[in-house]
Amino acid sequence: xxxxxxxxxxxxxxxxxxxxxxxxxxxxxxxxxxxxxxxxxxxxxxxxxxxxxxxxxxxxxxxxxxxxxxxxxxxxxxxxxxxxxxxxxxxxxxxxxxxxxxxxxxxxxxxxxxxxxxxxxxxxxxxxxxxxxxxxxxxxxxxxxxxxxxxxxxxxxxxxxxxxxxxxxxxxxxxxxxxxxxxxxxxxxxxxxxxxxxxxxxxxxxxxxxxxxxxxxxxxxxxxxxxxxxxxxxxxxxxxxxxxxxxxxxxxxxxxxxxxxxxxxxxxxxxxxxxxxxxxxxxxxxxxxxxxxxxxxxxxxxxxxxxxxxxxxxxxxxxxxxxxxxxxxxxxxxxxxxxxxxxxxxxxxxxxxxxxxxxxxxxxxxxxxxxxxxxxxxxxxxxxxxxxxxxxxxxxxxxxxxxxxxxxxxxxxxxxxxxxxxxxxxxxxxxxxxxxxxxxxxxxxxxxxxxxxxxxxxxxxxxxxxxxxxxxxxxxxxxxxxxxxxxxxxxxxxxxxxxxxxxxxxxxxxxxxxx
Amino acid sequence: xxxxxxxxxxxxxxxxxxxxxxxxxxxxxxxxxxxxxxxxxxxxxxxxxxxxxxxxxxxxxxxxxxxxxxxxxxxxxxxxxxxxxxxx
Numbered sequence: 071x072x073x074x075x076x077x078x079x080x081x082x083x084x085x086x087x088x089x090x091x092x093x094x095x096x097x098x099x100x101x102x103x104x105x106x107x108x109x110x111x112x113x114x115x116x117x118x119x120x121x122x123x124x125x126x127x128x129x130x131x132x133x134x135x136x137x138x139x140x141x142x143x144x145x146x147x148x149x150x151x152x153x154x155x156x157x158x159x160x161x162x163x164x165x166x167x168x169x170x171x172x173x174x175x176x177x178x179x180x181x182x183x184x185x186x187x188x189x190x191x192x193x194x195x196x197x198x199x200x201x202x203x204x205x206x207x208x209x210x211x212x213x214x215x216x217x218x219x220x221x222x223x224x225x226x227x228x229x230x231x232x233x234x235x236x237x238x239x240x241x242x243x244x245x246x247x248x249x250x251x252x253x254x255x256x257x258x259x260x261x262x263x264x265x266x267x268x269x270x271x272x273x274x275x276x277x278x279x280x281x282x283x284x285x286x287x288x289x290x291x292x293x294x295x296x297x298x299x300x301x302x303x304x305x306x307x308x309x310x311x312x313x314x315x316x317x318x319x320x321x322x323x324x325x326x327x328x329x330x331x332x333x334x335x336x337x338x339x340x341x342x343x344x345x346x347x348x349x350x351x352x353x354x355x356x357x358x359x360x361x362x363x364x365x366x367x368x369x370x371x372x373x374x375x376x377x378x379x380x381x382x383x384x385x386x387x388x389x390x391x392x393x394x395x396x397x398x399x400x401x402x403x404x405x406x407x408x409x410x411x412x413x414x415x416x417x418x419x420x421x422x423x424x425x426x427x428x429x430x431x432x433x434x435x436x437x438x439x440x441x442x443x444x445x446x447x448x449x450x451x452x453x454x455x456x457x458x459x460x461x462x463x464x465x466x467x468x469x470x471x472x473x474x475x476x477x478x479x480x481x482x483x484x485x486x487x488x489x490x491x492x493x494x495x496x497x498x499x500x501x502x503x504x505x506x507x508x509x510x511x512x513x514x515x516x517x518x519x520x521x522x523x524x525x526x527x528x529x530x531x532x533x534x535x536x537x538x539x540x541x542x543x544x545x546x547x548x549x550x551x552x553x554x555x556x557x558x559x560x561x562x563x564x565x566x567x568x569x570x571x572x573x574x575x576x577x578x579x580x581x582x583x584x585x
Numbered sequence: 586x587x588x589x590x591x592x593x594x595x596x597x598x599x600x601x602x603x604x605x606x607x608x609x610x611x612x613x614x615x616x617x618x619x620x621x622x623x624x625x626x627x628x629x630x631x632x633x634x635x636x637x638x639x640x641x642x643x644x645x646x647x648x649x650x651x652x653x654x655x656x657x658x659x660x661x662x663x664x665x666x667x668x669x670x671x672x673x
Contacts (some may be wrong), residue, residue, distance in 0.1 A: 263625055381668055447639040456638060465611045472625040474619075476634040483603065483638045488645040494654060 074394050075376045076512070081504045084556040085324035087322065091338055091368060102509035111358055115377040116357050118194040121351070132157035132368035133294040134579070137351040139289050140199050140297060151198030153184035157522075158244050162295045168273045168583035170257075170266045171285045171289040173205045175245035178230055184242055194240030196358060198240045204297035206253060207233050207245040208331035216333045217249040217283070218464045219261040219470040230331025232300055232342050237384045239358045244296055246348040247286030251454075251474045253307060253335050256282040261472045263559065270315050273583035275542040281314035284309040287345050289314040293582060298346040304335045304452075306519045309551050315534040316547030318566060318576055321350045321519065323556050324526025325372055327356070328363035338496075339523055340578055345494035348576045349566035353382035356559065373557065381560035384571035393425025393564035398423060399435040399511030401541040407517070415535040415548055416515075426568050435510045438502035439570075445521045448488060449495035452524070457481025500525040513565055515550055522553045529553045530562040533575040547575065596636060603635040 126369045130297040135143060143149045159178050166172055185198055190567055204540065208226035215221045215360035246266045248257035249344060255277050257267040265276055267285040270292035272278035280289050284301030288311030291299055301308040303321045312319035318345060327342035334340060345522070360375035365466055384390050405416055422430045456478050463470055465480060471478050505527055507514065516522070519529045533547045554561050568575050594602070607614055619630040 231612075261625060272609065330612055332636050411595055445647070448638075448645045453638065461610070467616065468612060468614055469626075475626045479612065479631070479635070480638045482606055482612070483635055483642075485642055485645075487641055491645045491650065494650050495648065498650065498654065 071394070074381065074558070074560040074563050074564070075373065076555045077371060079557045081555070084505070085348055085497070085501055087371065088506070089497055091324070093439075100324070101398055116354065117193065118377070118383070119195065119354060119426055123165040128441055131161075131296075133161050133295070135297065136347055137196070137199050137297055137354050141197075141354075144198055144391045145237075145527035151240075152182055152202060153339065154198045154243065154323045155181045155244075158295060158297075162245065162273065164584055165273075165293065166295060168585065169289050169295065170270055170292050171202070171247055171269060171286040171293065171295060172245040172249045173215060173286065176211055176243065178212065178277075181242055181244065182194070184237075195354065196236060196237075197240030198212055199241045199297050200244035201285050202243050202245055202247045202290040202299035203230075203233060203236075203243060203300050204249045204287050204299070205301060206249060206302060206333040207246075208333075209243060209246060210232055212243070212246050214246070214333070215260070216252055216563065217257055217260065218252045218474075220262060220460070221254060221333065226331065228331060230454070231328035231365060232359055233331065234269075235328075235359050235361070235554055236300075236401070241358075245290070245298060247284070247290050247296075249286055250283030250307070251472050252478070253283045253297065253304060253333070254477060255304060256280055257285040263473050267548070271546045271580045272539065272544050273555075273580070274541050274585065276565075278542050278544070279314065280548070281310040281446075284343075284345065288317060289310060291315070291317055291347060293343055294579060297467045298344065298351050300345045300355075301345045301358075302332060302335075303341045303343050303523060304339045305523050308345060309519050309549075311530055312345055312531040312538070313533075313551070314547075316549065316575065316580075317345055317347060318349050318352050318532040318570070319530065320356055320559060320562065321529045322356060322360070323372075323528050325368040326559070327359045328361075328366040331361055331451050334456075334459050336452045337458075338455065339452055339526075341400050341526075346482070347571055349530075350379070350382045350561055353378040353563050376560055378559060378563060382563040382567045383423075384567045387427070389425065389427050390568050390571040392429055394561065395428045395430070396513055396522050396535075396561060396565060396577075397430045397511040398565070399432045399514040401516045402434050402437060403513060404434075404515050404517055409537075410419045412548055413538045415537065416550070419534045419550065422572070423565075423569070429534030429565075432511050433509060436516060438499075438506035440498075440502075444499040444502070450499075450520065450524060453492075454481035454489050458565045469514070476505050496524055503527065504555060512554065513558070514553050516535060516553050517551070519551055527553055527556055528559050528562060528568055530559075532566050532569065534569075534573075535575060536578070539573075540578070547578075573575055599636045599639055600632050602639070603632055 074422035122139040209232040268276050269280040270289045287301045290296040292315040308319045308321045344352045346352040355379045363369045530552045531549045533549045538547045539546045620628045622628045
């Protein structure tokens, strides 16, 4: 059997590459965006999307279809792209007044025109799939405001490469999703601290957070107002809302998805992350998006994208084993989070993992040397990065930044000495995660994702159960984060596929809003 | 030799430093309310955060890293990204 990509990539090669990115941060002026020429690469692996086991009647509402089901239903002529557009627009028209997941939407006519447009005959794996990118992806047909007064009224003149890739694959941008102010926190009324987007599981209670900063994308998917979407993650902003809303999301290895046309926060920590309802859909999106982009040098020189779709397909056989033998480690304290219900859920999850074939639980890992020092402020931070991008609006009016102002001003207080130390510390952390953490396991269960965001390693989240929120008394999903070494996406997909083949937490949908 | 008499700066001294630094770079924080917990941001919170960041500088300065821990190969192959080499 072909080994997963994380076992065949030279660890030294990845370390060298990240060092280059760090060095290049000082020369970012050379990376002035140019109009994207179109992202036409879609892998042949996308033809391996499995057929659906559900009938049209079993699915019920069309908004319940996943990406892989949509592909299959369209292939069989059970539905049309126009049917899918109308179903999603109807649902958004009816319920987004409660959820407030969208910042902007195209007209129905424009969507129908896109849905019915012909192709040059090339395979379009996302044909008719309604997707909700976060409002920090440039779109030519909708404003891109980044959840902030800083970008209020901003109309890009080109699509972000990720958006162009989706459109090229036949996908439809059903709307731009609300987001936390400049990619921080939950979505709010611009320039205020008044929350907008609600968690899809508590649509009548604004106090229960949808998490951020990809709040709107998370809510839109969970509430069946989009099939899947695109978030961005600099510090947990994809897996946070993913876990809060019962989704399966992947924050891939740094450079796997182009950041061209995404409002930047940090040159070295930003990632695009597919957000979906199950692991197959997350893998399909990553397959579409993982390609080199002439407008983003960080995507260059990587090993070719492997067969993500294949790795996300469940295996056959007794207990549907994980596709490759995998050692699973646990961060110290992960099993005892301080909440009895969550602790019990995690214990059950570990027991189930162990019962799956090809999984070896190795227990709590020993943290690499100086872990606390290297992962906490100031060495684990990135103060200078956002300041560098936003000097003009900071001079224009600091009030535009609302409650996020300190994050954007802090870089002005950081010395060059500290910045160099931060970069060195990050390289040291990267080296030690590879040599002192992933020598103990292939996948690690972790509470937060910060250390893996800063070092560019892949993280996947998925639901493992439900708990009662003490505030609203409502049932809400709980998830886990799984991290892997560079290019370990296949490994993460394989573990999630085996888990989702034997559980149905990822298929449960929240109740509709009342009112 | 004269004995060292370096003292840790007070909050007031750091506030002056922070305001001066912002002013030097053309950033005006006086448009924010002095202190208003209901406002998205006020000068009091901003300065408090700034003082915290500055005091963290000491932690970073104290971080002892091997001066021979050099970043491995600062100019590796991805340079081809800017040389128009055909993607294989």
